[in-house]
Amino acid sequence: MTQEEGIWVVGYGSLIYKPPPHSTYCIPGLIYGFKRRFWQSSSDHRGTVESPGRVATLVPDPKSKVLAVSYYIPPDFVPQVTEYLNVREQDGYKACTVLTHLHPPQDLPLLAQERLDKLPIDVSTGKHTVESVVYIGTEDNGSYIGPEPIIDTARVIATNVGPSGSNYDYLKLLHDALNRMAAAMRCKLSDIEDTYLDNLFEAVQLTT
Ligand code: SIN
Numbered sequence: 001m002t003q004e005e006g007i008w009v010v011g012y013g014s015l016i017y018k019p020p021p022h023s024t025y026c027i028p029g030l031i032y033g034f035k036r037r038f039w040q041s042s043s044d045h046r047g048t049v050e051s052p053g054r055v056a057t058l059v060p061d062p063k064s065k066v067l068a069v070s071y072y073i074p075p076d077f078v079p080q081v082t083e084y085l086n087v088r089e090q091d092g093y094k095a096c097t098v099l100t101h102l103h104p105p106q107d108l109p110l111l112a113q114e115r116l117d118k119l120p121i122d123v124s125t126g127k128h129t130v131e132s133v134v135y136i137g138t139e140d141n142g143s144y145i146g147p148e149p150i151i152d153t154a155r156v157i158a159t160n161v162g163p164s165g166s167n168y169d170y171l172k173l174l175h176d177a178l179n180r181m182a183a184a185m186r187c188k189l190s191d192i193e194d195t196y197l198d199n200l201f202e203a204v205q206l207t208t
Contacts, residue, residue: 006075010100010132012036012068013056017173020081023071025112028181029100035064038153039145040137044091045164053160053167054153057137067178067192070100070132092143093135101127154203175201
């Protein structure tokens, strides 16, 4: 997709509950080949340089998939939204491209449906797919923590606060939003992806 046609941005962390500006449609979708992990430290949003929090990143894993939200950004707003996201996601996140498998709701607006109808359909999932921009804290960035026991991550999340609010709120807003999305798809989050997020949320609540 060229910038003249607009772009799709897919969010799997804060972008799910705090969308980018100027999106025309937002459609749930799945990203295959990744798992969501709170292995990215945050000193600009949900913690400080002295006491960083933990935020979500995507970690490659061929057996996994994650529930996400895809936003369509029309051409006129691509430069503005790209600049906004590059600032918002600056603590170690890199703009990458992934293929998103879209799971539109039944009541999709006509214009959105027309845009979807132009996209290819994946033979294995039967879903429309679209190349989407995604911000990932890849393992080569300075804020990447790497594999961390859930209980340790939970302790960090339970205690940290940054300029965007508490680290607990980041996790709760994300967990709540994903559960609502899964319910709208008539399933549970753990039917779609692994139980990491549920386990982390439970561990944080036991910690507080
Ligand atoms: C995203 O939401 O897709 C990027 C990570 C974040 O801002 O939490």
